[in-house]
Amino acid sequence: MKEKKHRHLPDHFGMVSRRDFLKFCAVAAAGMGLPLGSGLKIAEAVANLKKPPVIWLSGQECTGCSETLLRSTHPTVEKLILDLISLDYHETLSTPSGELAEAARKKSIAENKGKFILVVDGSIPTKDGGIYCQVGGKPVLQILRETAPKAMAVISIGSCASWGGIPSASPNPTGAVSTQEALGDKFKVINIPGCPPNPYNFLSTVLYVLTFKKLPDLDDKARPKFAYRRLIHEGCERRAHFDAGRFVLEFGDEGHRRGWCLFKMGCKGPETFNNCPEQLFGDVGPRSWPVGTGCPCFGCSEKGVGFTKAIPEQANLKYFTPAGVPFQGTEGVKPGGGALCLTPSTAYPPISVPEGHGATTAAVAVAAGLAGAAAGAGAVAAMKIGKKESPEGAETKKE
């Protein structure tokens, strides 16, 4: 019955079979937390669009973000992205180079004005007129500012484009800034931070924009909520060890071999928002993400954490609001802090808690002495009331 619904879809999408294509769309929809039918909707949107053009601009980057996309091996996504999305300009992947490539970019921008998706990876240098990163003799800053107004949507892929990343780390010699900062507030840029980000977070965002013709729900840092809603700590497979107080204290120690919590080794999971534990990397099965392999998260996707904090530095638990205190999260104010509140550990207090010593004999003696003195003073005072008055009375009698 399901087959009937999408019979109008072609049998093959380039080198991708229809079956694989639908599978991919369903996976993408699930990754975004969309209802079951959305996969079909995405499939139809992508099939009908006939190669939506993508222009990929690179600033100060390491090509890691392009690599991560190529490593996505869900039903041959690299073929999908190349066959279904017309990647009209990508400095690394384009067959032509030099002037030919530049001409292709200009041609595509002119032909698809307002229809193409602009993807930016790498930070944008702004110091000295942006001369530290140039393509074809033109600063990237200038190319970006010329291209962005003609795009349907601007997506920053990677931490460099999202918030500056490594190039913006102190002392930031090139004045590197994010795409959003380079373009100013006029443009709404979607950020997919990470070093590199998970390719499916990027692909899902692109498909969402193409299918629903609008931006996905974004948090205050313009990251899609479906991917960056939760802290890594919230979904971490080692969380139970955190709660139980079982920590790795040295790489290779007993706890490390047994897969205990890496918090004390400087894991930044408790202050980094990303879906690494759920989405995993490289499609090779469980534990294929940094913490899963025994390496502490260093917060690559979080501004002010990755490339900023020292790797052994322990994470700040600032997102762990006390239970009951409203928490200002990415989804507005949550009552009670939700999953981010400090929870009880798995250790138990004993029945009776030692509370220091009871009163010692000396203390009792001193207290009793004081009480006796007070009682005596009271009695004497009561007697004095009479004694004071009587001599005066005697005097009046004499007169």
Place this chain on the structure above:
Amino acid sequence: MGLNRRDFLKAAAGGGLALASNLSPAPVLARATVTRLPDALGILYDATLCIGCKACMAACKKFNNLPPDLCTPNSLWDDPVDLSAKTVNIVKLYKNGTGLAKDQEINGYSFVRRFCMHCVDPSCVSACPVSALTKDPKTGVVHYNKDNCIGCRYCQVACPYLIPKFQWDQAFPQIVKCQLCDHRIAQGSYSACCEFCPTGASIFGNVQDLRKEARRRLSLKPGTFAEYPLQRVDSHHKVSRQVTPYLNHVYGETEGGGAQVLMLANVPFNKLGLPQLPPTSQASHAETLYHTLYKGMIVPYVVLGGLFYIIYKNTTGHELP
């Protein structure tokens, strides 16, 4: 002066003794222990069902807006060591010897939840001089009203379970204790600890029903399978479970005049930190004593009149006219 110091002190001591001897041979109670309210609400805690997950502690903090109690060095968890002004519900662990067998006194362990017992005749309410602590006439929940409280902390001294806690770290401190989630009851809900208990170790309900349920559990044969309600005593949601032995005692049924919180366990309750209390309430004893002292204001008038007489005689040198 007709009275010297020696005579005065003698007379005072003698008077005190006479008064004490009058009261000491178990006087007739001026006020009997209060009986249970028919619609009283309470909780049945069954330590043999408790797995120590602390879901009740987390839920309690969340729904009562309580801050975490940071007792561990680097403040990673909400880790109270005892009840405090930040913790009104705590799961504690009894452990003996090897601590391997659950609910065994020797070489075993048992969890125990500690929170306000909501006594039938509460000492704290009796001791409170300003009615800041009151017992709800319908539900029997012991409420605290911060606007009445003068911070005397008599309730802390009076409570046999050491439940009321004082906010020592606040400029305008209050007494903090479990109020059975009365704000949730007012909304038609019930105590958060029971709603979030996954095993039915804590169930909420009418105390009469809870007593029946406790009696039913004590009558079950260990080793057989029985159904235990989840969350509420009248819940249709039940779990089937193999019965483990119980100590044949429902703690809170008679202790201190009875409590609206009942407990079942297989480890003696005094080992779990619960005091052994007589079936009459402390409040009835205390109120008998001071109601006798102040009855008709006779004793205060006699004592004050005597003092007035002594001072009058000393200051004027005359006998009373």
